[in-house]
Amino acid sequence: MGALPQLYPCGNxxxxxxxxxxxxxxxxxxxxxxxxxxxxALESHTEDIAVKLGLDPVDYRRKTVMPVGYVDxxxxxxxxxxxxxxxxxxxxxxxxxxxxxxxxxxxxxxVRRGVGVSLFWYNTAVWPIALETSSCRMVMNQDGSxxxxxxxxxxxxxxxxxxxxxxxxxxxxPFEKVHIVSCQDTDVTPYGTGAYASRQTYTAxxxxxxxxxxxxxxxxxxxxxxxxxxxxxxxxxxxxIIRTTDGRILMTLGELALTVLYDRERSEHLTMEKSTQIxxxxxxxxxxxxxxxxxxxxxxVKLLDIINVHDAGLLIxxxxxxxxxxxxxxxxxxxxxxxxxxxxxxxxxLLNGNLLDYKLSTMMDHPHLEAQFVENPEPTSAYxxxxxxxxxxxxxxxxxxxxxxxxxxxxFNEIPIRPHLMYEEFMKAGLIHGREAAKNV
Amino acid sequence: xxxxxxxxxxxxxxxxxxxxxxxxxxxxxxxxxxFGLTSVKKGCExxxxxxxxxxxxxxCFNSCIYLAVWADGKxxxxxEGLSAPDGTLSDxxxxxxxxxxxxxxxxxxxxILEAECCLSHLEKGKLYTDDELRKMLSGHxxxxxxxxxxxxxxxKVMIARAEAK
Amino acid sequence: xxxxxxxxxxxxVDEAVSLRQEHPEAVIxxxxxxxxIKIREGKLAGRExxxxxxxxxxxxxxxxxxxxxxxxSLTSFSHIVSSPLIREHIAVLGxxxxxxxxxxxxxxxxxxxxxxxxxxxxxTASTLLAWDAVIELAGAxxxxxxxxxxxxxxxxxxxxxxxxxxxxxxxxxxxxxxFSGHYIKYGMRNAMEIxxxxxxxNVKLSPDGNNIERLRIAFGVAAPVPIxxxxxxxxxxGKPADDETAEGIACSVLDDVKPRDSWRASRDMRLHLCxxxxxxxxxxxxxxxxxxxx
Numbered sequence: 068m069g070a071l072p073q074l075y076p077c078g079n080x081x082x083x084x085x086x087x088x089x090x091x092x093x094x095x096x097x098x099x100x101x102x103x104x105x106x107x108a109l110e111s112h113t114e115d116i117a118v119k120l121g122l123d124p125v126d127y128r129r130k131t132v133m134p135v136g137y138v139d140x141x142x143x144x145x146x147x148x149x150x151x152x153x154x155x156x157x158x159x160x161x162x163x164x165x166x167x168x169x170x171x172x173x174x175x176x177x178v179r180r181g182v183g184v185s186l187f188w189y190n191t192a193v194w195p196i197a198l199e200t201s202s203c204r205m206v207m208n209q210d211g212s213x214x215x216x217x218x219x220x221x222x223x224x225x226x227x228x229x230x231x232x233x234x235x236x237x238x239x240x241p242f243e244k245v246h247i248v249s250c251q252d253t254d255v256t257p258y259g260t261g262a263y264a265s266r267q268t269y270t271a272x273x274x275x276x277x278x279x280x281x282x283x284x285x286x287x288x289x290x291x292x293x294x295x296x297x298x299x300x301x302x303x304x305x306x307x308i309i310r311t312t313d314g315r316i317l318m319t320l321g322e323l324a325l326t327v328l329y330d331r332e333r334s335e336h337l338t339m340e341k342s343t344q345i346x347x348x349x350x351x352x353x354x355x356x357x358x359x360x361x362x363x364x365x366x367x368v369k370l371l372d373i374i375n376v377h378d379a380g381l382l383i384x385x386x387x388x389x390x391x392x393x394x395x396x397x398x399x400x401x402x403x404x405x406x407x408x409x410x411x412x413x414x415x416x417l418l419n420g421n422l423l424d425y426k427l428s429t430m431m432d433h434p435h436l437e438a439q440f441v442e443n444p445e446p447t448s449a450y451x452x453x454x455x456x457x458x459x460x461x462x463x464x465x466x467x468x469x470x471x472x473x474x475x476x477x478x479f480n481e482i483p484i485r486p487h488l489m490y491e492e493f494m495k496a497g498l499i500h501g502r503e504a505a506k507n508v
Numbered sequence: 509x510x511x512x513x514x515x516x517x518x519x520x521x522x523x524x525x526x527x528x529x530x531x532x533x534x535x536x537x538x539x540x541x542x543f544g545l546t547s548v549k550k551g552c553e554x555x556x557x558x559x560x561x562x563x564x565x566x567x568c569f570n571s572c573i574y575l576a577v578w579a580d581g582k583x584x585x586x587x588e589g590l591s592a593p594d595g596t597l598s599d600x601x602x603x604x605x606x607x608x609x610x611x612x613x614x615x616x617x618x619x620i621l622e623a624e625c626c627l628s629h630l631e632k633g634k635l636y637t638d639d640e641l642r643k644m645l646s647g648h649x650x651x652x653x654x655x656x657x658x659x660x661x662x663x664k665v666m667i668a669r670a671e672a673k
Numbered sequence: 674x675x676x677x678x679x680x681x682x683x684x685x686v687d688e689a690v691s692l693r694q695e696h697p698e699a700v701i702x703x704x705x706x707x708x709x710i711k712i713r714e715g716k717l718a719g720r721e722x723x724x725x726x727x728x729x730x731x732x733x734x735x736x737x738x739x740x741x742x743x744x745x746s747l748t749s750f751s752h753i754v755s756s757p758l759i760r761e762h763i764a765v766l767g768x769x770x771x772x773x774x775x776x777x778x779x780x781x782x783x784x785x786x787x788x789x790x791x792x793x794x795x796x797t798a799s800t801l802l803a804w805d806a807v808i809e810l811a812g813a814x815x816x817x818x819x820x821x822x823x824x825x826x827x828x829x830x831x832x833x834x835x836x837x838x839x840x841x842x843x844x845x846x847x848x849x850x851x852f853s854g855h856y857i858k859y860g861m862r863n864a865m866e867i868x869x870x871x872x873x874x875n876v877k878l879s880p881d882g883n884n885i886e887r888l889r890i891a892f893g894v895a896a897p898v899p900i901x902x903x904x905x906x907x908x909x910x911g912k913p914a915d916d917e918t919a920e921g922i923a924c925s926v927l928d929d930v931k932p933r934d935s936w937r938a939s940r941d942m943r944l945h946l947c948x949x950x951x952x953x954x955x956x957x958x959x960x961x962x963x964x965x966x967x
Contacts, residue, residue: 223612223652364949365859366942390608390657397654405861409936418936422556422649423865429646429775430655431863486861486869490942501945512679531680534709554710556865561777567751570777573709575702577680578726622776646864647775 070105073139074188075113075131090415092408096263098398099457102189103464107482110185110465115478124184124469125155125164132186142195144350148443151186154354154376157439158184161374162356171473180371181474182358185465189351191454192266199266201274202257202342205234205282209328211306211320212244218259219271220251224456225387226267232383233272233450237279239303240320257340265351265454268383269445274343276449282339286320289327289337294318349445349453353377355399355462359470363498366489368404368471374437375459381444381451388455392438395459401428403464407483426485516580520545521589535571535579536560539586547587547617558648561618562586568625570647587617590624600624600665607661611652618648623662627669635670638663675709676718684727686811686840692723693836694813699723701838703747704781706774707790731785731840734758740846746785746839750797751776753784763844765854765873769800772858775865785839788821791829791898794868798825798899800856802891803873805848812837825898851877852887853962855954859946869938870894872950876958878914882966885914890922890955895930895947902929902951914959923952 072080117127129152138145159165167182174180192199206214215234221227231245248256259271287298290308294301294317302309307316308323318326327335358372375392382388405426409418419425438459444451464482472478477492493499517526520543527542536553539545539562548571551559555573562571563585590598600623603609610616626644630636636644641662642655650658681696683689692699699721702708711717725731731745734756742762744753750770753759759767773779773787773796787795788808798821806821813836821842824832833839854875860866871893879886888910890902905925912918932943 223610225608225611365946386608390611390653393654393656394611394652395654398651400654411936421554422552423554423867424937426861427649427651429649429862429864430642430659431646433655436654436656487938487942490939490945499945501941530674532675532677534675537674554713555706555774555778555781558775558777567780568777569780573705574781575675575680575705575709575724575726577682578724626776643864644776647777649865 068105069139069141070102070188071109073137074106074109074133074186076133076137091410092417098395099189099265099460102187102457103399103402103461106185106187106461107464107468110187110462111468111478111480114183114185114465114469114472118472118478125159128184128186129155133188139350142190142348144190144348146350146352147446148378150352150378150441150443151354153441153443154352154378155184155186157376157441158354158356158374161376161437161439162358162372164356167358168473174474177364178360178362179474180358180360181470181472182356183466183469183471183473184354184356185462185469186354187352187458187462189265189454189458189461191264191269191349191351192345193264194345194348199260199270199345199348200342201259201270201345202340203271203274203278204257204340205238205278205338207286207320207324207337208246209321209325211240211322211324212246213238213240215245215247215275216251216256217247217271217274218251218253218256218261219267220259220262221249222262224262224267224391225384226262226271228387229268229383230271230275233268233275234279236450237276238283240306244306258342265456265458267456268450268452269349269448269454270343270345272449272452273345274341277343278339278341281341282337285339286323286337289335290318290323292333293323293326347447349380349447351377351379351454351458353379353458353462355396355466357463357466357470359467359474361471361474361489363475363493366486366493366499368467368484368489370400370404370432370434370467372434372437373400373463373466374439375462376439376441377455377458378441378443379455379458380448380453381442382440383450383452385440388440389438391455392459393436395457396436396438396463397428397433399460399463400433400467401426402460402482403467404483405432405485407485514577514580516577518579518581519583521585529576531575531577533576535562535569535574535576535584538576538579539571539584545586545588549614549617551614556649557615558618558622559615561621561648563621563625566625566628568622568647585621585624587620590620598624599668600627600661603661603665604658607657607664609653609657609661615648615650619645619650619658622648623665627662627666630666630670632673633670635666641666675712676715677712677722678719679721680724681721682724682727684729686728686730686838689723689725689728689838690811690813690836693838696721696723697835701725701789703783703786703789704749706778706782707786707792725838740850742844742849744784744842744844746789746841747783748785750779750782750784750787753797754779762849763804763854765856765875766797766800766804769796769856769858769871769873772796772856778865784842788824788842789831789833789839791825791827791831793828793896793898794871794894795899796856796858796868796871796893799871799891799893800854800873801842801844802899802901803854803856803875803889804844805889807843807845808832808839809841809843810834810837811840816840818843822901828897852889853877853958853965855957855961857950857954859950868893870932870943870946870950872947872954874951874954874958876914876955876962878959878962878966882963883913885910885912885918888955890926890929890951892926892930892947892951894943895932897933900929900931902926904929905951914962916956919952919956922955923948926951
């Protein structure tokens with residue numbers, strides 16, 4: 068319910084939401100649940116307003132969208148940068164929006180093209196709705212490398228790589244010297260609330276930075292025993308204890324770890340563990356532009372081009388970030404055009420519970436997916452990052468829907484926009500005439 | 509039924525192998541259970557997802573809908589057969605890592621074998637278009653990547669191999 | 674592990690025929706992309722199987738001395754796609770075979786299986802109908818030839834006697850010489866798809882290229898079995914090969930097709946698609962036939 072008044076702040080807003088029980092398949096959490104639905108409704112509605120008022124869809128959005136400096140009264144999230152204009156500029160440039168908008172005006176014929184846009188906002192983590200906490204453990208090996216453990220799990224998104232980069236940077240050791248434990252196990256791993264929301268780099272980032280800074284401090288305290296240099300005169304860089312005043316390498320971390328472990332007076336295994344509660348959250352923003360070609364008599368949409376532009380703060384690993392966006396866009400495309408669970412109305416039985424009848428896109432159903440970023444650092448974040456796991460999904464369906472509207476004049480208020488739905492709507496609108504009329508030719 | 513077994517001999521990843529197989533077994537069952545080749549993923553098990561794909565005599569098949577007894581006399585390659593004995597990755601495997609073409613990894617072995625298969629059939633001096641590559645790789649479903657980086661990885665190897673020739 | 678009662682393997686046609694006589698209850702399995710899935714679903718669970726996959730003699734595409742194209746029943750879709758004979762004489766069959774499922778399905782699936790399972794949505798079935806194909810069966814009494822249209826008895830049922838197996842699909846010279854064709858598959862995605870509707874059109878134009886000399890239109894999923902649009906074919910043969918005729922065909926095929934409502938698509942939507950596909954496939958087939966003459 069909060070989606071509308073935050074994206075387009077408005078003094079007079081009232082809304083109701085209902086939870087409804089159905090006898091259908093038990094639903095689970097699916098990438099961004101709640102937001103793709105709300106943003107579809109909101110950005111379809113916004114487009115319809117612009118069309119009705121004869122306003123340009125991009126200009127209208129620029130004028131009414133959340134202004135810089137906006138603070139949400141509940142989450143205290145803030146828009147710090149001119150993100151919306153920056154992402155819109157990048158998207159328009161890539162898709163060649165203005166030229167196509169002009170070219171696709173007043174089309175006739177069976178096959179027509181259109182371009183569409185959608186904005187979105189997203190919350191990185193779940194605070195203050197629910198608790199956000201994360202823990203990190205670092206154990207130093209005798210060669211100066213570390214074992215890293217966090218409760219935020221790798222599920223294919225590349226979190227382990229990003230976490231290792233963070234730990235290496237803050238601790239001052241090479242990336243290769245961070246051994247992250249990939250198979251986390253609640254029996255042995257410090258507690259983290261999990262791989263959900265779009266929280267991993269934000270929340271685990273805070274735990275990693277907190278742990279790494281204390282570990283660094285502790286290591287320098289221990290190093291004092293062997294170097295006799297005051298801790299404030301030392302730092303860790305590239306896996307070495309250095310003297311900051313002249314940059315001299317005093318000893319390697321491996322030497323320190325080995326020496327202190329076998330110290331007959333004060334033996335110690337260098338280790339640090341820290342849990343961090345997170346009481347901030349961060350807005351993640353962006354937009355999507357889509358270009359479609361609609362074959363009206365065949366009731367088919369071909370997605371010609373699509374771009375998502377995100378402000379997810381600073382990117383820890385740009386290649387992995389791009390891959391995350393691709394995946395989200397792919398799910399968004401399925402959500403917009405093909406993926407639907409079909410039920411037998413009489414029995415409630417799922418009809419298409421297999422990968423042949425459930426229309427997950429194949430490689431032939433996607434165009435190139437373009438992912439771009441505007442990197443505005445998030446001030447509340449340990450590494451300037453904010454959510455990117457789920458945000459790629461929400462703007463895709465409305466951008467495609469708005470492109471179809473631009474092409475055909477038909478404003479779909481339901482997704483997925485499958486051929487079946489197009490057949491019905493095109494018939495209603497008189498774009499196609501069905502079999503009876505065909506007989507009169 | 510009472511179990512019915514058959515002795516079959518085939519070449520798996522360059523090695524002659526003989527094994528007794530239950531006639532009810534799929535090739536996926538045989539490769540995983542008899543030979544521990546776990547890159548052959550059990551996905552849908554009805555030929556819809558491509559996670560179990562292996563190369564048989566130069567063509568890519570879904571091993572889940574291929575009876576193990578049919579493997580008699582065949583040459584079979586699984587993902588394990590692509591990397592060198594010392595673990596060095598093949599060019600396609602490396603490209604998948606370099607181009608971030610892997611996320612959860614479940615579809616990856618099938619994609620890599622399909623890519624190996626179609627690139628090995630490429631005539632000298634020719635390149636596939638993106639549309640041709642998309643069609644050749646369309647029998648593998650992926651929920652995570654959106655396919656873009658997978659296409660990029662395969663295209664990269666195709667060009668590198670063509671230039672090396 | 675599949676729920677199979679027993680597996681009998683044949684490596685020659687004669688062996689297969691004897692096995693058919695010895696085990697009348699057994700199900701024939703060729704590539705298995707249909708039978709094995711039905712076993713998983715439970716529909717064919719616990720049955721005996723006769724595997725004919727090892728009969729190499731009925732694999733491959735060849736041309737007989739009288740110009741008849743012979744497609745061995747075990748020829749896989751991928752081999753049909755790459756066959757030079759198919760490309761030269763009946764290219765549209767290769768195009769249709771290239772639209773079946775995905776690459777791995779095309780590697781295992783056989784054209785014999787695609788016709789013997791009696792399925793209306795089979796991509797090669799409507800195309801073979803449009804080529805006036807003849808089905809060859811071998812049994813204890815010898816070889817039998819059946820025109821493909823009468824081979825289909827009903828949904829999922831084909832004219833195969835209890836001692837027979839299908840050994841080949843024949844396309845006679847007079848059925849393909851001078852013809853061009855086009856197949857349109859209507860699916861919900863571009864791969865890994867079973868046709869919601871399919872239309873295959875073959876035309877042969879008059880020597881001056883202006884009129885339709887011969888016209889064959891076949892549909893998949895327009896009835897319980899693949900069908901030919903005979904009324905439309907006879908109505909428009911001899912007429913000009915132009916846009917007006919295409920519109921006429923779009924209209925008259927509606928008297929030939931009898932699609933049904935199902936959860937995959939409504940009858941009305943299928944009717945609309947059949948009409949549109951017939952028009953487009955006809956125009957493309959005409960374009961190709963004209964191109965061939967140049």
